[in-house]
Amino acid sequence: MMTDPAVAPPGQGPGLRGRRTPFVAYVGLAVVALGVAAAICYGTGVGGWVLMLVMGLVLFLAGVYAVVSRLEGRRAGRDRTWSVLIHCAFVLALVPLVSVVWTLISKGSERFDLNFFTTSLNNIGARDPDGGAVHAIIGTLEQVAIATVITVPLGILAAIYIVEYGRGRFATLIRFFVDVMTGIPSIVAGLFILSFWVLIVSPVYNNGQPSFSGFAAALALSVLMLPTIVRSTEEMLRLVPAPLREGSYALGVPKWKTILRVVIPTALPGIVTGIMLSIARAAGETAPVLLVAGGSAAVNINPFNNNQSSLSLYVFQQASDASRFAPARAWTAALTLVALVLILTVAAKLFARRNRISR
Amino acid sequence: MAGGFLPRRKGFGAERAFSTVTLLAGAMVLVIIVAITVFLIAKAIPALQADTANFITETDWFPNQEPPVFGIAAIAWGTLVTSVIALLVAVPVALGIALYLSHYANRRIADTFGFLIDLLAAVPSVVFGLWGFIVFIEPVRTFSVWLNKYFGWLPFFDGTGPFGRSFMLGGLVLAIMVLPIITALSREVFLQTPTADEEAALSLGATRWEMIRTAVLPYGRAGVIASVMLGLGRALGETIALALTLGFINEITVNVIQNGGNSIAANIANGFGEAGDIGRGALIASGLVLFAITLVVNAAARVIIYRRREFTESAA
Numbered sequence: 001m002m003t004d005p006a007v008a009p010p011g012q013g014p015g016l017r018g019r020r021t022p023f024v025a026y027v028g029l030a031v032v033a034l035g036v037a038a039a040i041c042y043g044t045g046v047g048g049w050v051l052m053l054v055m056g057l058v059l060f061l062a063g064v065y066a067v068v069s070r071l072e073g074r075r076a077g078r079d080r081t082w083s084v085l086i087h088c089a090f091v092l093a094l095v096p097l098v099s100v101v102w103t104l105i106s107k108g109s110e111r112f113d114l115n116f117f118t119t120s121l122n123n124i125g126a127r128d129p130d131g132g133a134v135h136a137i138i139g140t141l142e143q144v145a146i147a148t149v150i151t152v153p154l155g156i157l158a159a160i161y162i163v164e165y166g167r168g169r170f171a172t173l174i175r176f177f178v179d180v181m182t183g184i185p186s187i188v189a190g191l192f193i194l195s196f197w198v199l200i201v202s203p204v205y206n207n208g209q210p211s212f213s214g215f216a217a218a219l220a221l222s223v224l225m226l227p228t229i230v231r232s233t234e235e236m237l238r239l240v241p242a243p244l245r246e247g248s249y250a251l252g253v254p255k256w257k258t259i260l261r262v263v264i265p266t267a268l269p270g271i272v273t274g275i276m277l278s279i280a281r282a283a284g285e286t287a288p289v290l291l292v293a294g295g296s297a298a299v300n301i302n303p304f305n306n307n308q309s310s311l312s313l314y315v316f317q318q319a320s321d322a323s324r325f326a327p328a329r330a331w332t333a334a335l336t337l338v339a340l341v342l343i344l345t346v347a348a349k350l351f352a353r354r355n356r357i358s359r
Numbered sequence: 360m361a362g363g364f365l366p367r368r369k370g371f372g373a374e375r376a377f378s379t380v381t382l383l384a385g386a387m388v389l390v391i392i393v394a395i396t397v398f399l400i401a402k403a404i405p406a407l408q409a410d411t412a413n414f415i416t417e418t419d420w421f422p423n424q425e426p427p428v429f430g431i432a433a434i435a436w437g438t439l440v441t442s443v444i445a446l447l448v449a450v451p452v453a454l455g456i457a458l459y460l461s462h463y464a465n466r467r468i469a470d471t472f473g474f475l476i477d478l479l480a481a482v483p484s485v486v487f488g489l490w491g492f493i494v495f496i497e498p499v500r501t502f503s504v505w506l507n508k509y510f511g512w513l514p515f516f517d518g519t520g521p522f523g524r525s526f527m528l529g530g531l532v533l534a535i536m537v538l539p540i541i542t543a544l545s546r547e548v549f550l551q552t553p554t555a556d557e558e559a560a561l562s563l564g565a566t567r568w569e570m571i572r573t574a575v576l577p578y579g580r581a582g583v584i585a586s587v588m589l590g591l592g593r594a595l596g597e598t599i600a601l602a603l604t605l606g607f608i609n610e611i612t613v614n615v616i617q618n619g620g621n622s623i624a625a626n627i628a629n630g631f632g633e634a635g636d637i638g639r640g641a642l643i644a645s646g647l648v649l650f651a652i653t654l655v656v657n658a659a660a661r662v663i664i665y666r667r668r669e670f671t672e673s674a675a
Contacts, residue, residue, distance in 0.1 A: 050498075050502075075569065078568060087459060088455070089455025099494065099495075100535075104486065155384075157383075157385075158381070158384040158388060173389070174385045174388055177388050177389055179664075183596075185592075185595070185624060185649060185650070188649060188653070191627070192399060194639075226387075259377075281481065284481075286485045287624070287628055316599055316603070319603055341481055342481065
């Protein structure tokens, strides 16, 4: 494809990359495109500044294609047009994300006070401006803690099976279903625990009545956490260098002891990172808690009996509450939840950087 | 195969015990999947038997009245429409960002924003729902009115209002939520393109876009498809964001701007509070359908990823 259309003007040969469109041309094009778009939009009254920007962008793209094609050739024109489009995609995506962060901070800080973190919604009516989320914070912490206690040993052992012991079809099948399980919708996990634990098991210890509980929510969260923990642990175990294992075998250490004393400690930082990320995800789940813990307004310390709330459920319920003080509470709870999740996520990522065997 | 080659001794107690324990833990995954299916079916059957309408074709959802009338047609339609809107909007933008981060931005910007995208994927869906419910609804309503004024002759933008709590709001909020997922995965795939391929294209005089089209995109195609399907799986199962943004009218319509719309997952979250015995069973039945759909979508995505892994590993 030697069709370089940038025919060199006499006296100066084309550079290695041919002639370049000057930067001023782009600025000029942008100004002209916006001007024309503004004239159309406001002149005929079909739309406001958003339409003007969109129209301006389309005109700008057409202009870039036309001008660059003329100066540098059609291939360069296409290249530059796509380049503009890709940069636009990036900017476009920033708009809603910045908006989410901004409203979260500005509206969430309104009730970010001591009262919010020391009181519950007990005895808070529709006209009370106060009311806090301490019951929801307790619920989130208890449910996530129980789910972690259940899932971590199970997940690590399952990963050990897949990497160290599993052979043949059965191991492949488990790996496949671990991957598929990561995609189970959280509401389905909630329905599963509802029909299994709340409707069938809980009547056994609750005088024949089905009972919502924080523990049921923890079970549902476990279903969601298990596959992510197995996956991340599996990847970390695979990164442990084989010579470490072989050295241990050569000293006569049995395989199980090698795994527990050599392989796991080597992979530990990475495993912890994966666990923290899955905890962060579980803390934000709303639907399963709604279905099996039911939500409550007062503090309930006991996770094994009666309704419990959680931060995410609190956000959902306050958002759909009719009280005019509810949205402020919802935003503050959302800010608290995001802060919790992001601290966990950032800590996990920083922890991962210290890990010697990770990529 | 990490650490095979060990002499197998019979009656090696601790070894046998430990490997059995790990086997049981691994089998738990299969047990859970099977248990989900079994328990959901068991709880759904009584409700389905009580249903006086056809569960597949009925659009109404009144499982608590006597006799119960409910069907999944309208809510399944809503799940489909919101997911399609989400993907139509999110996929081009996500691929654009992924290409920007992998092949356009300088290293520091790419690292920073890659990190931010990972953080965004961790933001809980209820937060996006709250934002859509209170903040994002205003521009969407304005946009809906504008669409209705100038494109009202299209069936999608027909209607007399009120606008806002519609398929479009739900779909756009979903789009913002799946964006980080698709971006993160396809960026990984694009970054894995063999440098030799890219340099070969460039050395033949390709422009940057031609290099991307001839080297990066064909290499990443399977990975991109898989990431889109994972995003689809997430969109299909999303509950709370839609429970906060849809208008809850059960009908099969192509209109995306009128107040209304419902989805399987949002219907469960919103209908659960007042559901009786049959109502609960009906919701579980709809959850079973959702489970089956997401299982198929996710399994298909995984199969594509596995094929690709074999392909790239044999090439390397």
